[in-house]
Amino acid sequence: MRGYSFSTVLGRALRGHRRWPPAWRSAEPGRAYDVVVVGGGGHGLATAYYLAKNHGITNVAVLEKGWLGGGNTGRNTQVTRSNYFWPQSAAFFERSLELYEGLSQDLNFNVMLSQRGILTLAHSHHEMEALRRWTNAIRINGIDSDVLTPAEIGKLVPLLNLDARFPVHGGFIQRRGGISRHDAVAWGYARAASALGVTVVEQCEVTGFDVEQGRVTGVSTNRGSIAAERVCICVAGHTSVLAARAGLRVPITSMALQAMVSEPLKPCLDTVVLSPVIHVYVSQTDRGELVIGGGADGYGSYAQRGGVPLLEENLAALIELFPAFSRLRLMRQWAGIVDITPDTTPIMGPTPVGNLYVSGGWGTGGYKAIPAGGETMAYTIAHDAPHPLIADFGLDRFETGALIDEGAASGVSH
Amino acid sequence: MLTIPCPFCGERDEAEFRYGGEALEEIPPAEASDAEWSDYLFNRDNPKGLVHERWCHSYGCNQWFQVVRETVTHRIHAVYKVGELRPDIDHLDGAEAQAGG
Structure with missing residues (x-):
């Protein structure tokens, strides 16, 4: 792989940007691999990359039924943060944020991480108390977060209407939180993994698993059978569908989470603003578009489109907070299918089927977890034992009762 | 946007x-193992296709009832009251799931 650098960009520019080589090899599937990763989104590609980089396992195939990053990786609102309540979640998501901070260098691909801070608002005295407790928990976990007064918030976000129907009583900010470019994360991991020898196959749907004596030995696909020593499912909203093909039931409900972007504006909002109670969050991309999201539609769904009632609720909340945005037009609105667990904590690690691993249950917050998710799953697959950071995220917690109820800290209620 | 035919109030x-999530069938006996209870409490079929689920008409008659709905097209095929037998939907499943992709 030729590294991207100022000189390569300049050299190509002088030649009219003709004949850039493809960023990754989009290959035909082979017959057998040490590891098959099902799903070419951020988590699948990152898992393959860290298998090759950290564990020297390069005979790996990533099978993607559509195109790379075309599922939730390309549909999320690009927020990265680690302001979680419980120690297990905080340690995991903080590791992810650390990896994001060095990701552009590590992958030699600009993921455009912008640590502009994520501001969470409270609209009543009682909410403010809960938010102080949350902030304290985050600080005890060793992660930056600061409580802000309404005056400080007004200075930080001048367009915000502090004296609305739900007045702003205060908030807290994680300054290291922010946004990055989600397509670049998928492409960067695909390119870096491909350079290390990983096979990336697009348009290849896994239709079943070969299971012999309780152990998975391969997968069947629309492009033939592929033998595999180990298989990892990284398919977000379709985790239940794939798990069922391996004979497993999982504690997941799939729902549609919608997002939308406005027409582009001049720079006006340099912070991610989130209100858990009136149900909206918003940031402005480098192109000037406002990216707006809220909670998931309130019923099970595999339709990648959002319902109008929730769209209206999200936009009403946005205009409540930012009256100046009321005349904007929306350019696009879409939804991704998110896999929500009962405790809103992901499900990562081995499954009751031997040699079959799962990385799912990401719910509404999988994007920020991509680097650490890939790193810890690669370790788990290579050692056939959970990485210490995800030891508490296993499927067995639903039997032991050791749930990690992160609903409170997931930002927007589910 | 769903329009749900409440069996007591009509379409709303x-x-x-x-x-209210998937309609579950049998509560395990008290002596069931942790694994059986875990399966009942947490695991869901979560099908891409037809599902039996519970809804409550909370801003109407406040009654719970069951809906048979397709999770890709969102089309509602049947509605039935608590205690009624499940309608036979086997003939619908394959074609509808195929159509929904």
């Missing part, structure tokens, strides 16, 4: 209803 907008 989805905003009047609350979703």
Whole structure:
């Protein structure tokens, strides 16, 4: 792989940007691999990359039924943060944020991480108390977060209407939180993994698993059978569908989470603003578009489109907070299918089927977890034992009762 | 946007209803193992296709009832009251799931 650098960009520019080589090899599937990763989104590609980089396992195939990053990786609102309540979640998501901070260098691909801070608002005295407790928990976990007064918030976000129907009583900010470019994360991991020898196959749907004596030995696909020593499912909203093909039931409900972007504006909002109670969050991309999201539609769904009632609720909340945005037009609105667990904590690690691993249950917050998710799953697959950071995220917690109820800290209620 | 035919009030907008998850069938006996209880409490079929689920008409008659709905097209095929037998939907499943992709 030729590294991207100022000189390569300049050299190509002088030649009219003709004949850039493809960023990754989009290959035909082979017959057998040490590891098959099902799903070419951020988590699948990152898992393959860290298998090759950290564990020297390069005979790996990533099978993607559509195109790379075309599922939730390309549909999320690009927020990265680690302001979680419980120690297990905080340690995991903080590791992810650390990896994001060095990701552009590590992958030699600009993921455009912008640590502009994520501001969470409270609209009543009682909410403010809960938010102080949350902030304290985050600080005890060793992660930056600061409580802000309404005056400080007004200075930080001048367009915000502090004296609305739900007045702003205060908030807290994680300054290291922010946004990055989600397509670049998928492409960067695909390119870096491909350079290390990983096979990336697009348009290849896994239709079943070969299971012999309780152990998975391969997968069947629309492009033939592929033998595999180990298989990892990284398919977000379709985790239940794939798990069922391996004979497993999982504690997941799939729902549609919608997002939308406005027409582009001049720079006006340099912070991610989130209100858990009136149900909206918003940031402005480098192109000037406002990216707006809220909670998931309130019923099970595999339709990648959002319902109008929730769209209206999200936009009403946005205009409540930012009256100046009321005349904007929306350019696009879409939804991704998110896999929500009962405790809103992901499900990562081995499954009751031997040699079959799962990385799912990401719910509404999988994007920020991509680097650490890939790193810890690669370790788990290579050692056939959970990485210490995800030891508490296993499927067995639903039997032991050791749930990690992160609903409170997931930002927007589910 | 869903329009849900409440068996007591007739067709109403989805905003009047609350979703109650998949309709579960049998509560395990008290002596069931942790694994059986875990399966009942947490695991779901979560099908891409037809599902039996509970809804409550919370801003109407406040009654719980069951809906048979397709999770890709969102089309509602049947509605039945608590205690009624499940309608036979086997003949619908394959074609509808195929159509929904």
